Amino acid sequence: MRTLQDILTDLSFFDLPPAWQDYDLATFSPTMRLWDYQQEALQFALRALWKYYGDVRDLKSGESRATNEERKARFWQWYHDNGLAEDLSISLQRQKPDVRALLKRYYPSEGDRIPYWPFINRMSFWMATGSGKSLVLIKLIELLWRLMRRNEIPAYPILVLTARDDLMKQLQDHVAEFNASRADFRIVLESLKAYPDREHSLLPIIGGREMTVFFYRADNLSDEQKERIIDYRNYENGGHWYVLLDEAHKGDREDSKRQHIYSILTRHGFLFNFSATFTDLRDVLTTVFNFNLAEFIRTGYGKHITILQQENRAFRDTEDYTGAEKQRVVLKALLMLAYARKAQESLPSELSAYHRPLMLTLAHSVNTDDADLKLFFRELERIGQGNIDQAVWQQAHEELRCELMEGQDWLFENDRFQFDQRLFESLTQAELLRLVYNATAPGKIDVLLHPTNSQEMAFKLKSASQPFALIKIGNISEWLKEELDGYEIIESYQDDKFFNRLNANDSVINILMGSRAFYEGWDSNRPNVITYINIGAGGDAKKFVLQSIGRGVRIEPLPGYRRRLRVLYNAKDIDENTFHAVRGPSAILETLCIFGTNRRALQTVMQELDHERNQIAEHEIALAVNHEAVDGRPLLIPVYREVDHTVLEGRKPRKFEITKDELTLLCQYVAHLDDPRVLICHYSVLPSDVTILTRCLANPPEYFNTHSGRRYGRLDILLPRLLAYFRVIPQEVDRLKPVEDEINHFRHIKVFLEDVSELNMKISRVIEEPRRIAELQARFDAGQISFAEALHDYSAIRSDETLSHNGQMIHIKQIARHYYLPLLVSESERIDWILHTIRHPSEVAFLRDLEEYLKKSDNAFADLDWWAFSKIDENLDGVYIPYYDPQSNRIRRFLPDFVFWLQKGDRYAIVFVDPKGMRQADYQYKVDGFRDLFRDGEREPDVFIYKDLVVCVHLLLYTEDANRAPIEYQEHWFDHLDKIGQIINCCDDPPNQT
Template sequence: DDVKLSPQQIYADILTRLFHAPAGGGLHLCDIRSGAGELGLKAAGAEDYFGLIYIGDTAAFKKLVEKDPAGIILEEDVIAHSLFERVNRPDSGLHILIGAKKFMEGWNSWRVASMGLLNIGRQEGSQIIQLFGRGVRLRGKALTLKRSASLPGDDHPKHLRLLETLNLFAVRANYMAQFRDYLEREGVEVEPAIELPLFVWANDQFLQRGLVVPRPPEGRDFAAETMLLLRPDPDIHVQVDMSVRVQTLESTRLGLHTAEARAGLGQTIPPESLAWVDWSQAYLDLLTYKARKGLTNLIIRPETLRHILDQVPGSIIADAAVVRPRSFAGRALLQEAVTRVLRRYVDMFYRVQREQWDAQTTVYRTLDANDPNLGFNRGLVREKPTPTYVVKVSRSDQQLLEAVQNLLQKTEQLYKEENGGLPRIHFDRHLYQPLLMEQIERAQMIPPGLKPSEAQFVRDLRAYWDAEKDKSLAGREVFLLRNLSRGQGVGFFEERGFYPDFMLWIVDKTGQRIVFIEPHGMVYAKAYIHDEKARLHERLPELAKEIGARSGRNDVRLDAFIISATPYADLYERYDDGTWDRAKFADKHILFLERAPGYDYMEKLLRDGQ
């Protein structure tokens, strides 16, 4: 985010820094004659090597390369000295080292940041532990061999965490548990982060002001009131992952994290393969799934299953043999793929129908303490049934741990101040306190903390309210509430659900205006005509009338704005047709996080919108 480079600039920078080839080029594999077992890797036209293959039998490996259709060019280098001897030099241009077990013993390097292992460590043994040691070593400040999290002070270089991170990727290597045990013995944190509850204080006085929120009515039952016929919906895109599993262990400031990834390409099931499917079995499997999920109001007809596979866009991340079986035995994987696609589609279809029904039955309900936006993690601590943040902090970050624990004891400071070691915003017009800010490098939060653009919006709103509450905003009150995501927040549904980040009430003697606000970057935004989020404001006036008619009130207006974190100067030429000026953006309810003479987005949001 700090660099602000385009994708093309990032790609060019990778070519230059990593591969020493600004213009790109094919791959050359060079036999280093002065270095036994060394094969250098360089891009066509580049002078420097970016990588080294260090193995025993280079002759056999080169024969395999010659047979490969990838077009790798083989060369000999009789001038260069050993590349392996350069790996540890501070000025080394070698970024990739590939090898077997040849360099496990008697080698040490501070430079290892990522390790990728294939078919290694399937049996226990000391060699694997030696290999792990190549990447676990961390030099640390002044040769302390410690991460910055374990050192005093906060004045560490920005993005240092990335340099202190070891990423381990493995395919078909059964040693993750052994590696975890080894790291624990070496003092690397492997225990999960400490979870601390941070209780939220809701403003009861604000909840007595009669603020309303569009919500489905109480007492209505979607399953009892509707019958759904499963049908193909081209707007639903299904993706199923059946690819090869890859395990990773990542050593970061928050400890050692285990994760899994899948390697494979997106495939579609060709029509000829669908002839291999046992549709009767697929239908019975889907009926069983429906019963298990309790979808009592969903009707499934046998012939619909084939129509869904034919008409609904989707992909299966898997080997080609899964969707194109080569043998009778391969049909089992194809059958499983079809079953998983159909189950996923049923889940998504039912959710979309439920959300659309919610939107069609929505009424204005008085906002109270039971609203889902005020109930996150409620009951997590039995003795205190209030909304609660869960803050996950690394066991090694004693400074942050102590700060959070101190705040738990000093509620006055927690709810009314912004210091104390845990970044947060205090805005007394928000319906609860505190509003935490995200700390990607130090803590994880549930629900997530405010992103920078969201935090800036809250600060700007606070400043504008403080300055104008007795002037241009006299006779009005504002109330702010962070809107959570699916399952808790207020959403709008066309093609997909959209949950704006904030709800802002502007209340005067004539009624209340509810403004849904979404601050985010717009570098990759769709053209306006295709952007459901940007065009939400167009349909809200009519929606407000419909909800008002169902609710028996006409004093509520609905509005929406996108607040662009991308500056106007960086956006206007690339957005839509490239002709939009500030006035057109504002007319389409797209404002910029800018407050200056001649353009103040807060003024346009709060004054011009009245």
């Protein structure tokens, strides 16, 4: 099953027309920027909108509704061309009479079903709680406005529908943040009830520098009119809306009237669906960006998650824990918190690394007589008073130590928790008091209140000067009357809002207790332990689990860095000294540990996380490095750095592409303005930009390429793009280094099958092929088996297995010199049940030709001392060649399909190989970029010295007939595989060494 994101992956965002990609996707407000994954979500949204409005049926001014219906039909066909096989049609017989009448009023039926193609103008954003999807939603509004202003999409009003009042308040707060200090564009929010009046007023909804965006509670839309409930027909606007749903998609699609109303409002517009949880197949298939909880964690933006299971027998019966068991479970949670606190204390203070660990204790019920939160509080009080059964303490300490020693699995990842046994074993009861209770001795609990705050109360031990815990619930009055009768109440405490200050550096709160009061709309890096108590097993409870975990997985190892430490280090965002200074404590500080005080709570957590992990039957498998081929050998790759000048100032400036008539128009426009201050004011440019513009326009042949045919259509697109060109900074080679994690796609093979056991078995058989052949040879040489027996056993050993699913087959291959084993090769380019394989026809053909070539005894590789090669995945790997791309007007990364490493004596060659068709004109930009980096002025290879090796870097493009290549680029094209092995001869020492 392929989602919209999967289909769009092959379409590079930077290959879109200029009017669809020249946007600032990073800036949200003066103090906030979108993270890389949030920008990527917007890029995928723009790709999908371009496909719909610019490709399958280009938008024309004043087009008819019939044209839009044709666009939907073509978009639907495009889905089918890319493997959509599921039946998404809607059964009319299953609908209630009023829903059936509603659907038939607006959509054509085919028998007793309505086809799904009229609903296909939609996209879903499946983004984890805590990933900032609300910011993506608001930034998308800006992009829609800009696209409307450029006439790339229809100029329709925008409506945001949210599920709850707190989400509406959150939307208003984020929009206020977005509008802060914005002069070019702002969003004006109005209730949907105001739309009929605005529609007939003189005030434009879509203005020159602002846009009115309507919003409302999604569940208040209906087909009747009441005080808060509104009749959609009074706001329908002929179906010409862009509707953005924020967690408002819930309900069975087959019979939920509201869900169909949302589609009716957008039947001639577009529907955008944002949620942390999707279960409906239609939402899943139209997912344009998947960054759910599993992806959020896998990509390093969130903490690892592990579930402490306590006792396996707890899941085989239904009785609850006894009193002693409850204290043991609470002690385990507190010990884990103390362990995290002690790890945080060991960090170098000057780095301001990580956070003060916090434990969340969450329950659905807090004020009932038998509320488990009260039972937890009583255990917390007993432990704080020193009323600990020593046998229970020893048992809790030892059980938790043993469980951690075994290596807790991290959910969604093929890895385990790294346990610091020495640090954990040093925890004593005195340490627990200090690290959890902020106390040096046991003591009774005092209650801290502020008269103006009826939702929060803090707790401290009488033996301590600072509070250690906080309860935040809807109303604390019942707790004060019933649970805390007899406690000393300290009113008028100076801090009236502990909760608002939880993220402050000086916050002393270590435990936060409560229910729904803070599971949404709250941001914190601090949680390292979550204890669920009596959360039930219903739909609301399951949603509560995912939402609260989403609040607990945020991470910030160092100020301003929102990914895990190792990811930052591998991405070169932090230096080696910083990495090693904090890596020890990072394991626990980057892990969210989940406990449950009753069996039902743990069952609900585990079931819901398993459900999230196995959505659309997704698995991730990891292949193995081919140590026999590469151990002890340097697999060198180039590393780059930005230069101190722009592309204009290079030894051979890259020219800006433009048509001759638009260049003439540009010259006339700048000359007409005459005063450079007009340019500076209107386009917000620097005086230095105007100076460069004047210089370039004075000498067009040196700076402009008018043969490319690149047309921008409008000066307000062309001029900002040209000014951006002036600021493009190229890169240069910094050094060579051995491969570490730069080739990693083979560790993240995604498989969308219910059962991957057969695939894993066949992979294992292929990996074992060399060992089994060696053993067979040894047995034959030792006379243990006859020739006939050896031949029989050899025939059973496979170096090539196959696996088919839905008529799509992959080959599982053993190729001795490849970096990892085995290779997964697809016979179908559009294979939809496995990702990160070799699947493009040009790659498959090259690999097949290479296998055949290597069977020849006189192949050129046989003359080498050593060689190896690897597939490069353009989506996950970091081995690339930077080049200036005039189409996107920026430095882009060219990831060739393969990299070869060759060595003969002290000569060493890095050879990038890309099977390409010559019809792909952009290869010239990539070759030019390669030459700038790895060729001198005479086009001789630059030479690099790595230890005792003389290294050259080459780029070869594989094709059927290299003689057809243009003379200027012919040296890079080849059609005989001899050329790869023989290229080592080009690595003789020229006089200019780098």
